[in-house]
Amino acid sequence: MNIIEQAFHQIYPEKEMAYNTYLNxxxxxxxxxxxxxxxxxxxxxxxxxxxxxxxxEIRIGLIQSLLIRILKQKKHTTNISLYDSFIRNISSLAPITHIDPSLKHSFERINQKYFYNTMDMPNLKWGSRSTVKLGSYEYQTNTIRISSVLKGSQLALDYVMYHEMLHKKHQFYTKNGRSYYHTSRFKKQEKEFIGLKNAEAEIRYLCRKAPKKPDSFFKLLKKAKNNFF
Structure with missing residues (x-):
């Protein structure tokens, strides 16, 4: 029995594996x-x-978590708990290889002001000039990534940095195969950011003035056709 079949039968002991399975x-x-x-x-x-x-056993938990997601089931196993625990703690093993100086200053400001300097510094990287995804925390690589659209605004940068540091602190919890990140505890602490309304207004302004992505070739072609026909 391969690892996928083992993971499947632990969740569905009464069912036959009706799929061709591949692991890459x-x-x-x-x-x-x-x-x-x-x-x-x-x-x-x-x-x-x-x-x-x-x-x-941890890999079985990973496969089971993917299985219940793709099959849209509500299940939980000991192996899924092992997998969740592994992901929560894996950031401590990730090497720190990239710390952007300006992001470091922001992290240190927020760490001192809101976390009493108790947060370990992760990798800190600028991302693309996205107005959709302003920031992210990657547990697997212990990396906070901030959209470059926030460059030039300390208030907006610090707010998004604070948000991602809360993700690093609170992590997530899993229920019935679904992971929850923005918990009530998370949201309550997020509201403690000083100047929250001004930061949100600044972010909206930066996103409005950010250059929009150019239309794709197919959109341009469609516009041209509409102009001629």
Whole structure:
């Protein structure tokens, strides 16, 4: 019995495996990322290469969490708990290789003001000039990434930095196969940011004035056709 079949039968002991299953380890993913795809009768699990050396029971939990997500089921197992615990703690193993100086200043301001300097510094990187995703915290790589659209505004930057540091602090919890990040506790602490309304207004202003992405070739072609016909 392969690892996918084992993971499946632990969740559904009364069912037969009705899918063709495939497991791939890839170097294209960020460390400890994974996904699953269902096409017709084929279930394909794609895991980053780092998962190869992880304990089998934890990998079973990963596969089970992907299974219940793709099959839209509400289940929980001991292995899923092991996997969740692994992801919560994996940031402590991630190497710190990139700390942008301006983001470091923001992190230190927020750490001192709101966290009493108790937060360990993660990797700090600028992202693209996205107006959709202003920030993110990646547990697997212990990285806070901030949209470059916030450059030039200390208030907006510090607010988004604070938001991502809250993710690092509170992490997440899982229920019935679904992970929850913005808990009531998280939202309550987020409102403690001094100058919250002004920061939100500043972010809206920066997003409005940010250059919009150019239309794709197909959109331009459609516009041209509309002008001629």
């Amino acid at each position: 380890y890839s170097g294209k993913f960020k460390p400890y990322n994974a996904n699953v795809k269902l096409y017709r009768n084929n279930l394909t699990f794609n895991l980053s290469k780092e998962w190869k050396t992880v304990n089998r």
